Amino acid sequence: MNDVDDIILSISGLTKRYGSKVVADVPTLDLRSGEFVTIVGPSGSGKSTLLGMLTGTIEPTSGEVRIRGKAVTGLPPERRPTAMVFQSLALFPHMTVGKNIEFPLEVQRVAKPERKRRTLELMRQLRLPEEFYGKGISQCSGGERQRVAIARALAYDPEILFFDEPLSAIDYRLRKTLEVELMDIHQETGKTFVYVTHSLEEAMIMSDRIAIMRSGKIVQVGDAQTIYSAPANKFVADFLGEINVFDCRISGINGKTVQLDCPDASCSLRAPALPGLQEGQPLCLVVRPENMSILGDADHCDNVIEVTVEHELMLGSRIQYHARLGTRKIIVERLSEVGGLVPAFAPKEGDRVRLGWNSDGGILVAE
Amino acid sequence: MAVSSLQNDLAERGAALLGAQSAASPKHRRRWRLNPGLLLAAPLILYLSVFFLAPLFLVVGLSFMPSESTEFRFFRDAERTESRPTEATLGIGMAGETSAEEGADSTQGSGDAPRQLAFTLDNYRRILAANYDRPFWISIKLAATSTIILLLLCYPVAHGLAKTFGRFAPILTMFFVMPLFVSETIRLYGWSLFFLKGGILNGLANLLGVPFPELMYTTPVIVLGLVNIYLPFMLFPLVLGVSLVDDALVAAARDLGASWLKAFLRIQLPLSTPGIVIGVLLTFVLTLGSMSESQILGGQKVMMVAHSIDFTFSWQQDWPLGAALSVILIALTLIAMLWLLSRLDVDKLFKRN
Numbered sequence: 001m002n003d004v005d006d007i008i009l010s011i012s013g014l015t016k017r018y019g020s021k022v023v024a025d026v027p028t029l030d031l032r033s034g035e036f037v038t039i040v041g042p043s044g045s046g047k048s049t050l051l052g053m054l055t056g057t058i059e060p061t062s063g064e065v066r067i068r069g070k071a072v073t074g075l076p077p078e079r080r081p082t083a084m085v086f087q088s089l090a091l092f093p094h095m096t097v098g099k100n101i102e103f104p105l106e107v108q109r110v111a112k113p114e115r116k117r118r119t120l121e122l123m124r125q126l127r128l129p130e131e132f133y134g135k136g137i138s139q140c141s142g143g144e145r146q147r148v149a150i151a152r153a154l155a156y157d158p159e160i161l162f163f164d165e166p167l168s169a170i171d172y173r174l175r176k177t178l179e180v181e182l183m184d185i186h187q188e189t190g191k192t193f194v195y196v197t198h199s200l201e202e203a204m205i206m207s208d209r210i211a212i213m214r215s216g217k218i219v220q221v222g223d224a225q226t227i228y229s230a231p232a233n234k235f236v237a238d239f240l241g242e243i244n245v246f247d248c249r250i251s252g253i254n255g256k257t258v259q260l261d262c263p264d265a266s267c268s269l270r271a272p273a274l275p276g277l278q279e280g281q282p283l284c285l286v287v288r289p290e291n292m293s294i295l296g297d298a299d300h301c302d303n304v305i306e307v308t309v310e311h312e313l314m315l316g317s318r319i320q321y322h323a324r325l326g327t328r329k330i331i332v333e334r335l336s337e338v339g340g341l342v343p344a345f346a347p348k349e350g351d352r353v354r355l356g357w358n359s360d361g362g363i364l365v366a367e
Numbered sequence: 368m369a370v371s372s373l374q375n376d377l378a379e380r381g382a383a384l385l386g387a388q389s390a391a392s393p394k395h396r397r398r399w400r401l402n403p404g405l406l407l408a409a410p411l412i413l414y415l416s417v418f419f420l421a422p423l424f425l426v427v428g429l430s431f432m433p434s435e436s437t438e439f440r441f442f443r444d445a446e447r448t449e450s451r452p453t454e455a456t457l458g459i460g461m462a463g464e465t466s467a468e469e470g471a472d473s474t475q476g477s478g479d480a481p482r483q484l485a486f487t488l489d490n491y492r493r494i495l496a497a498n499y500d501r502p503f504w505i506s507i508k509l510a511a512t513s514t515i516i517l518l519l520l521c522y523p524v525a526h527g528l529a530k531t532f533g534r535f536a537p538i539l540t541m542f543f544v545m546p547l548f549v550s551e552t553i554r555l556y557g558w559s560l561f562f563l564k565g566g567i568l569n570g571l572a573n574l575l576g577v578p579f580p581e582l583m584y585t586t587p588v589i590v591l592g593l594v595n596i597y598l599p600f601m602l603f604p605l606v607l608g609v610s611l612v613d614d615a616l617v618a619a620a621r622d623l624g625a626s627w628l629k630a631f632l633r634i635q636l637p638l639s640t641p642g643i644v645i646g647v648l649l650t651f652v653l654t655l656g657s658m659s660e661s662q663i664l665g666g667q668k669v670m671m672v673a674h675s676i677d678f679t680f681s682w683q684q685d686w687p688l689g690a691a692l693s694v695i696l697i698a699l700t701l702i703a704m705l706w707l708l709s710r711l712d713v714d715k716l717f718k719r720n
Contacts, residue, residue, distance in 0.1 A: 055622065077622040090619035094637050103633075104623040156623050 007069075008033040008192050009054070009160060014063030016049050016216075024049040024216045026063075031160075031194065036186050038195040038203035041213030042239070048164070050213070051196045055162055056080050067159055083153035084162040087169070089145055091137045097123075097148050098133035104156035122151040125188060142174055143181065150185060163195040167202065179205050200239055204228065212236055233366045234284040242320070242331050244292070246285040247367075250277055257359050260285060264326045269303045270359040277364075284365050289320065289333040291361035294353050301356025305330070309351045321347065323355070330355065423697075430690035431486040434493075437686055440485045490691035499692065502675035503699070509586070509661070509671060510654040513593035517601040517650050518643065520594070525605035525642070526635075530614070543602055551596055555663040558595070562588055562664070584666040592660040600649040608642010609635070644711040651707075652700050672696050 009031040016024040024046035031037050041047045052058030054065060056077040064073050072080050083104075092100050098119055099106075105115040120130060126147040132140070140148060146166060153161055163182075167175045183206050186193050197203055203210045204224040211221045212232075220232035231237040237245055246269070252259035253273060260269040262285070271285055295301060307323035307330050314336065323330045332355055347353045428439040494500060524543075528536045546554065561567045562583040572579030582588050612635050620630035658673035665671075670678070672692065679689035 057618070077618075078624045078626065082622075084619070084622045086615050086619055088613065088615050090613070090615040092616060092620075092634060103620065103625075106633075107624045107626075107629055152623065 006032050008035075008067065009194075010066045011054075012064050012066075014050075014053060014065060015061050016046075016053060016058060017061045022216050024053065026050060026218055029211065029218065029221070031192060033192055034190050036183070036193045036195065036206060036208045037211065038197060038207035038209075039211045039213060040197055040200050040203040042198055044215075045213040046216035047196050047198075047213045049216075051162060051164060051194075054160075054194065055082055055084050081159040082162060083156040083158035083160075084164060085146075085149050085153050085166050087164045087166055089149040089166060091145060091149055091152070093137050095137070096133065097128070097135050097137065097140065100137065100148055101151045101155050103152060118155065119151075122154055125154075126151045126185060142170055143178055146178055146181070147185075150182075154189060154191070158191070160192045160194055163193065165197050168197065168199070175202075182206060200241070212239065230363060231286060231365050234286075237284065237286045237363075237365055242289055244287045244289065244330055246287070246328075248283060248285050250279050250281045250283060253277060253279060258364070264328050265303075265305045267304065269362070271362040271364050272360050274364055282367055284367055286363045286365055287357055287361060289331040290318075292330075292332045292355050292357045294321075294332060294334065294347060295356045299354075299356065302359040303362070304354055304356045306352060306354050309347050309349055309353060312347075312349055319346075323353070426690045426693050428690075429687055430490055430694045431488070432490075432687040432690075433485070433487050434489060434685060434687055442485050490687045491695075493688060494691055494695065499675070499688075502670050502672040502692075503695065505661075505669060506655050506672040506696075507699070509589060509593060509669075510651050510657075513590050513597065513654050514601075514647055514651045516590065516594050517598060518605075518647060521598065521602045521605050521646070522609075522643075525602060525609045528602075528606045529610035540606075543599055546595075547599055552659055552663070554596065555592055555659055558588070558592055559583060559663055583664070584668050586665070586669060589661050589665045589669060592664045593654050593657060596657075596660060597650045597653055600653060601646040604642045604646035604649060605639070606642070608639035608646070611641065612638040641711055644707050648704060648707045651703055655700060655703070656696060 007030045011026050011029040013028075014024070014026045015022060039047045039050060049058060053060045056072070056075055056079075060073065064071055066072065067081055077084075092103065095103070098116070101119045101122055102115045105118060110118070116133075120133065123130065123132065128144065128147050128151065132144070132148075137145065137148070149166070150161070167178055167182075170178065179202060182193075186206075195203070195207065200210075200212070204227070207224065209221060209223055210227055211218045212227065212235075213219065214235050220227060220236050222230075227236065228240065231240060234245060237243055246260075246262050246264060248260040248262040248269065250258050251261040251268060256273055257270045258273045258277060260271060260283070262269050269285060277283075293299075293301075295304065305325055307325045309321050309323045311322040313320040313322065315333075317336060318333045319336045320331060320333045323332060425439055429436075432439060528539060532539060559566070562581075563569065564581050564583065565573075566583070569579055569581060616634050616638070617630050620634045621627070625633065656673050658671060658677060661669050661671040662674055673696070676689050676692045676696065679685050679692060683689075
């Protein structure tokens with residue numbers, strides 16, 4: 001693999017400070033050509049600042065951004081080979097769909113017939129019917145507008161396409177459709193997509209790789225599977241949403257499993273060992289709701305806790321229980337139907353139940 | 368049995384009919400209730416029709432009266448050679464009298480129409496024949512010049528106030544509003560003290576021994592006065608117009624490779640046209656009908672049309688001529704307004720349906 005040629009964007013030592021406050025600090029990040037990378041983080045995590053430094057609207061305090069090996073750090077947005085799809089899509093309301101898409105070509109003084117030819121080609125590629133060429137922006141639906149915005153950005157022929165949360169203000173159902181559509185467009189165009197969002201769910205659905213940011217730093221980079229199965233720390237685990245996190249301390253290591261002291265659970269818990277663990281080290285044990293099960297009286301597991309069921313949430317295919325263990329909320333799930341049959345064992349709100357999981361169902365993460 | 372069931376049936380139907388009626392009646396009543404918006408606007412509508420529209424109609428009517436008449440009549444006064452003293456007054460029993468007269472006409476023979484409509488186009492002819500059209504051209508020239516200067520002067524400021532000045536914008540806005548609290552006449556006399564021979568500017572130049580041309584009573588000084596007085600009327604619509612433009616649109620244009628100028632010309636300027644049109648309309652119409660600027664700063668040398676109307680009514684005592692001049696001014700204003708407003712189709716601008 002010619003890795004070096006394949007790298008389209010590389011960041012080195014990029015920081016942004018406002019006074020003494022470090023808003024973004026990214027020592028290194030490389031994006032491969034044709035990748036769909038999502039930068040995800042809660043508000044104030046510095047993801048928008050990082051995006052601004054990549055598109056050229058924000059001047060970094062130090063560090064460098066290279067696109068295909070060429071430094072673009074000091075260049076304004078209009079002189080970078082990148083295009084952005086704005087949160088509001090920023091379609092020009094006084095121009096038709098066709099004129100919107102043609103805008104970057106008009107700026108580049110491309111001849112009129114050529115402009116129209118390329119616009120129609122892009123519209124075909126994005127499955128926008130040809131009669132939309134003369135339509136007004138307000139006559140387009142949400143999905144069509146997104147496609148117009150992407151077509152316009154593609155007309156600029158950018159090396160990288162940036163997306164600044166274009167789906168965040170759209171209702172759930174349409175968002176799901178547009179997510180899939182965006183993945184298709186990525187596939188078809190083969191362009192490098194850099195997507196910024198606060199929704200990890202959106203990131204996991206669409207991207208090849210995810211960079212999770214927290215207070216200006218990237219805390220984990222990896223594909224959705226890696227982040228889901230091996231979150232780098234408690235923050236990432238928490239960010240994954242409905243998940244159980246136990247604060248604990250290593251009380252013993254024997255071979256492949258470690259013994260954990262957990263103040264919330266009455267007994268000691270067991271988890272698979274990681275290299276380089278030390279006795280007495282504070283850690284977090286992450287257990288996903290679907291890895292826990294509600295135990296019958298005769299059932300046995302490596303780890304067992306006793307909880308009080310507080311809420312029962314019907315999620316369709318699954319039923320989720322919110323239970324209490326001391327001061328901690330525990331989430332456990334079971335399938336609502338198995339082979340068309342409702343499982344006989346269904347706890348009620350207020351019941352005391354035993355929950356169990358085997359040691360390999362838990363993941364140890366740094367605090 | 369059959370009869371009784373029929374009776375029952377009829378009774379039921381009757382009840383149903385009554386029920387239907389009583390159900391329908393509130394709907395019927397609602398139709399007569401006044402629209403609350405209309406009700407709230409009614410006093411103003413009444414006020415405007417009595418004190419704005421009615422005088423306006425009188426002025427229009429007066430402009431068709433023979434020269435030197437001081438009232439508006441439908442019919443021409445009876446000539447002194449004919450003895451018809453009771454007729455020819457305004458209005459009463461018009462239809463009946465007219466038909467009676469037609470009869471009289473046929474007996475007396477043609478050529479000597481006893482009662483004619485008083486309307487004449489003489490005033491308009493006089494305006495075209497004599498030099499009365501000059502004030503119009505002066506007014507249009509001055510109004511257009513000051514409107515253009517104001518537009519060029521105010522757009523950058525409006526952009527600053529709407530987009531870049533941030534928390535200083537309200538303070539600056541206050542500065543721009545403040546002149547409105549001082550009477551126009553006082554401000555204009557302030558300017559004349561400044562420009563007068565031996566005034567501040569001239570006096571200062573004399574003290575320093577620099578030869579200085581006298582600016583007072585020249586057209587540039589009138590334009591300066593107009594620009595000064597009507598600045599807020601251009602500035603604030605422009606601020607509104609510029610603030611309507613979404614910053615992301617300009618940023619998107621820049622991101623797609625457009626230069627600053629290109630983004631301005633293709634995105635911000637067209638999207639801020641509602642503000643521009645309203646600002647241009649306000650300043651043009653107001654400067655077109657302005658008088659004190661040319662009177663105070665222009666002396667009697669430059670006569671704008673409002674001044675000329677004032678002169679015709681008061682000094683010349685020729686009300687019909689003054690009314691005709693007014694009608695032309697109103698028509699010009701109306702044409703300018705309709706033309707500009709026809710350019711401003713917000714729905715079309717934003718391609719809304």
